[in-house]
Amino acid sequence: MSYKEQQTLDREKIAKSFGLASQSYDVSARLQRFSGKHLMPWLPKQNDLTVLDLGAGTGFFTDLLASSYTQVIGLDFSKDMLSFAQATRDKSIHWIEADAHKIPLQDNSIDFIYSNLVIQWCEPLDVAINEMLRVLKPGGLIIFTTLMDGTLHELKSSWKQVDDDQHVIDFKTEEELAQLFNHDGARVIEHKCQDIVLEYQNVIHLARELKGLGANHLPQKRNRGLSGKDKWFAMIKHYQDFLEPSGIYPATYRLYSGLVVKVNS
């Protein structure tokens, strides 16, 4: 299978995994709510704008954007996420089922793109960035969050002591993100990095939350079945090294928030 075909297949699997989570997503999305709200101060004050919510999911933030801006488009490649969004959110929103790597919108047609916790799933990311820049008007903004390398390091290192398979997706570093967005046609004008540590009653609670969010497809995973019970117990034992005195299991999310402007190249 060619690299391109493999990427397409991976994206179909990611979309399916998110689709399966469309009903449970909103109750599990505490990190997503935090990060999405965190972007609000960067939103333009002017209202007569055309906005694209890229990777809109269940449309929680698309709905918020629709209360402030004239034309709001929610794009996602998961049919089930879009069906949920369409049934529950503001009727003025225009929904598009499409891949961020091939956005079916005209060049220079969007004033700003809002994208909360999506681009960590976009591979190759440079193709998705080129698409965002193509549809943005000159001077338009990309206002986004993503997760960086070091995210879920507790889970990753606990599994590492059990086997060599992939159990956490590969996240980009801060330097890689800066390089990708400080592009010929774009500049990062502000960015912020912060560690968010969420608390879990146990490791199963963490695994259920990731599944409930649909964030459980691992493109590089070799062993596609469930990891054996013995492996799970071994991993959980290693995770106990992170157990806090209060009996809580922490999981770290390294959040990158970026404000990017499209410049004339």
Ligand SMILES: C[S@@+](CC[C@H](N)C(=O)[O-])C[C@H]1O[C@@H](n2cnc3c(N)ncnc32)[C@H](O)[C@@H]1O
């Ligand atoms: C973690 S959810 C975030 C949803 C929403 N932005 C929020 O803040 O709740 C990621 C969403 O991005 C979508 N997504 C991931 N990769 C995508 C791609 N290449 N093209 C379009 N949508 C994508 C998924 O289907 C999922 O709905």
